[in-house]
Amino acid sequence: MTGEKRRSYDPVALRARILDVAAAAFQSRGYNSTSTHDIMRDAAVTGGALHHHFPTKKSLGLAVIRERVAPAVEETWIEPVRQARTALDGILRAFDDIVLLIDERGEVLGCPLNNLAIELSLADPEFKEAVVQIFGRWQEAIAGKLRGEKADAAPISAPDELATFVVASYSGAIAMAKAQQNSDPLRICARQLASVLRPIRKERGPSRTPRRMS
Amino acid sequence: MTGEKRRSYDPVALRARILDVAAAAFQSRGYNSTSTHDIMRDAAVTGGALHHHFPTKKSLGLAVIRERVAPAVEETWIEPVRQARTALDGILRAFDDIVLLIDERGEVLGCPLNNLAIELSLADPEFKEAVVQIFGRWQEAIAGKLRGEKADAAPISAPDELATFVVASYSGAIAMAKAQQNSDPLRICARQLASVLRPIRKERGPSRTPRRMS
Numbered sequence: 001m002t003g004e005k006r007r008s009y010d011p012v013a014l015r016a017r018i019l020d021v022a023a024a025a026f027q028s029r030g031y032n033s034t035s036t037h038d039i040m041r042d043a044a045v046t047g048g049a050l051h052h053h054f055p056t057k058k059s060l061g062l063a064v065i066r067e068r069v070a071p072a073v074e075e076t077w078i079e080p081v082r083q084a085r086t087a088l089d090g091i092l093r094a095f096d097d098i099v100l101l102i103d104e105r106g107e108v109l110g111c112p113l114n115n116l117a118i119e120l121s122l123a124d125p126e127f128k129e130a131v132v133q134i135f136g137r138w139q140e141a142i143a144g145k146l147r148g149e150k151a152d153a154a155p156i157s158a159p160d161e162l163a164t165f166v167v168a169s170y171s172g173a174i175a176m177a178k179a180q181q182n183s184d185p186l187r188i189c190a191r192q193l194a195s196v197l198r199p200i201r202k203e204r205g206p207s208r209t210p211r212r213m214s
Numbered sequence: 215m216t217g218e219k220r221r222s223y224d225p226v227a228l229r230a231r232i233l234d235v236a237a238a239a240f241q242s243r244g245y246n247s248t249s250t251h252d253i254m255r256d257a258a259v260t261g262g263a264l265h266h267h268f269p270t271k272k273s274l275g276l277a278v279i280r281e282r283v284a285p286a287v288e289e290t291w292i293e294p295v296r297q298a299r300t301a302l303d304g305i306l307r308a309f310d311d312i313v314l315l316i317d318e319r320g321e322v323l324g325c326p327l328n329n330l331a332i333e334l335s336l337a338d339p340e341f342k343e344a345v346v347q348i349f350g351r352w353q354e355a356i357a358g359k360l361r362g363e364k365a366d367a368a369p370i371s372a373p374d375e376l377a378t379f380v381v382a383s384y385s386g387a388i389a390m391a392k393a394q395q396n397s398d399p400l401r402i403c404a405r406q407l408a409s410v411l412r413p414i415r416k417e418r419g420p421s422r423t424p425r426r427m428s
Contacts, residue, residue, distance in 0.1 A: 030333060032247040110332055114386075117393035118324055118332050119244060132394050157409060164390070164399055165406035169379065172328075172386030176378070179331035180346050185378055192379035195371060196410055 015053045018043045022060050023068035027112045030119055031061055058127075061120070065130040069112045073134050078141040087145035088197040091166055095190035098174070102183040110178040113138075114171045139163040162197075169193055229267045232257045236274055237282035241326045245275055245333055272341075275334070279344040283326045287348050292355040301359035302411040305380055309404035312388070316397040324392040327352075328385045353377040376411075383407055 021043040025034040036057055040050055054060035077094045084090030102108050109115075113134055120127035143163035157165075169189045176185035235257040239248040250271055254264055268274035291308045298304030316322050323329075327348055334341035357377035371379075383403045390399035 028336060030244070030246060032244060107336065109336065114389050115332055118329055118389055121393045121395060122242060122321065122323065128393065128395060135390060135393055157406060161402045161406060164387075164402045165383065168386035168390055168399055168403050169383045170386065171389050172382035172384060173378075175328050175332055175385050175389065176349060176382055179335045179342065179349055181335060181342060185382055188375045188378045189382050192371060192375060192410075196406075 011053075014045060014049060018045060018050060018053055018060070019064060019068055023064045023112065026061070026064055027109045027115060031116060032119065036060075058124070061116075062126060062130055065116060065127065065134070069116065070134050070137075073113055073138050077138055081141050081145050084145075086149060087142055088194060090145060091142070091193060091197070092190055095170070095186055095193075099183040099186050099190075102177065102186070108174070108178045108181050108183070111171060111174045114175060135167065139167050142166050165196075166193060225267075228259060228263060232259060232264060232267055232274070233278060233282055237278045237326065240275070240278055241323045241329060245330060250274075272338070275330075276340060276344055279330060279341065279348070283330065284348050284351075287327055287352050291352055295355050295359050298359075300363060301356055302408060304359060305356070305407060305411070306404055309384070309400055309407075313397045313400050313404075316391065316400070322388070322392045322395050322397070325385060325388045328389060349381065353381050356380050379410075380407060 018039065022034070022039050025038060025042065036047075036050060039045075039060070040047055043050075050060075054063060076098065080093045080097070081087060081090030084093060113131065116127070117131045117135070121131055122128075139160070140163070143159040146159035146162055169192070170186075173185040173189035177183055232253065236248070236253050239252060239256065250261075250264060253259075253274070254261055257264075264274075268277060290312065294307045294311070295301060295304030298307060327345060330341070331345045331349070335345055336342075353374070354377070357373040360373035360376055383406070384400075387399040387403035391397055
C-alpha cells in the first residue's frame with residue numbers, strides 16, 4: 001500500500017518538494033545544522049526517494065543554490081531592478097518588499113544567498129562557485145541599469161563598483177537585521193543608498209529621464 | 215601522571231586556550247559544525263577540563279562572543295575609529311588592515327561577529343543579545359565620531375544612520391569577500407564609503423557636491 005502510494009507520486013513534484021523543504025531549512029537553520037533526516041521528515045519522503053533525486057547532501061545543497069536561491073535573487077532583486085525606471089527605483093523596491101515581508105513575518109531568516117555564502121564558500125569550492133555566480137548576476141543587473149543611466153548623468157563611480165556597494169550594503173543590512181531580528185537596518189540602508197544614488201539621476205533637473213536618452 | 219600534568223596547567227591559561235581554539239573554529243567552520251570533541255582535540259584538553267570551564271557548548275559560545283569576538287571588533291574597528299582624526303580616516307584604516315590581513319593569509323574567514331550573527335541570532339535569544347550589543351557598540355563608536363565632526367559640517371544624514379550604513383557596507387563586503395575568497399569587495403566598498411563620507415568634512419571647500427543638493 002505504501003508502495004502504491006509512493007508510486008503515485010509525481011517524481012517532478014516530489015523533487016520540487018524536497019528542494020522547497022531543504023531551501024527553507026538551510027535558510028533558517030543553515031546547511032550544516034540540517035540533517036538529511038530532517039529533510040526526509042519535513043518533506044515526508046523516504047530515504048530512498050531522497051537518495052534517488054539527491055545522492056548526496058552536497059548535491060542537494062548545490063541544487064538548492066541553483067534552483068531555489070538563484071531564482072529567489074532573480075525574483076526579489078534582478079527583475080525589480082530590470083523592470084524599474086531607474087536603478088534606484090528598482091533597488092528601493094527590492095528593499096521595500098523585503099522590509100514588508102519581514103514585518104509581516106515578524107522574524108528575519110536572512111538572505112538565503114548570504115547565509116549560504118558565509119557558511120559554505122570557504123569550506124567547498126563547488127559551493128563557492130555556485131554562490132559567486134549568483135552574486136555576479138545580481139551585481140551585473142544593477143551595474144547594467146546604472147550604465148544605462150550614466151550617459152546622462154554627472155561622472156559617477158564606476159557602475160560595477162557602485163553595484164558591488166549596493167549588494168554589499170543590502171547583504172550587510174540583512175545580516176544586521178537578522179542579528180537584531182527586525183527590519184530597521186534595511187530601512188536605514190535603503191535611505192542611505194537613496195541619498196548616494198539620487199543625485200546621479202536628478203543632476204540635470206527633474207524633467208529628463210536619463211535612461212531613455214542613453 | 216596525566217593527573218599531575220593536568221594539575222600543573224594554569225587554569226586561566228587553559229581557559230584562554232579553549233576560547234582561542236573555539237573562536238578560531240567558530241569563525242572558520244561555524245558554531246554548529248564545531249563539536250566539543252573538535253575543541254578538546256585542537257586545544258589538547260580533556261572533556262573534564264572543558265566541562266569545568268564551560269559546562270555547556272552554549273556557555274562556550276557566549277564566552278567566545280563576549281571575550282573573543284567583542285575584543286576583536288574593539289581592536290579592528292572601535293579603537294581605530296576612536297583614535298583617527300576623522301571617522302572616515304578610522305573607517306578606511308579598518309578596511310585597509312583587514313584587506314592586508316586577507317591578502318597575506320590568502321583566504322577569507324569572514325567577520326567573526328557577522329558569521330555568528332547569521333548562524334545564531336534567529337536560533338537563540340541569548341546569542342542574539344550578545345551579538346546585538348557588539349553591533350551597538352561598533353555603530354556607536356562610528357556615530358560618536360561623526361557627531362564630533364558634524365558641528366563643523368553642513369547638515370548630513372543622521373550620524374546614527376550613517377554609522378549603521380558603514381557597518382552594513384562592511385559586513386556585506388566581508389560576506390561577499392568570503393563568498394569569492396578575495397578582498398576585492400572590501401576594497402571597492404572602502405572607496406565607495408570614502409566618496410560618501412568625504413564631502414561631509416570637505417563641505418566648506420569651493421565645490422558643492424551633488425549629494426547635498428538633493
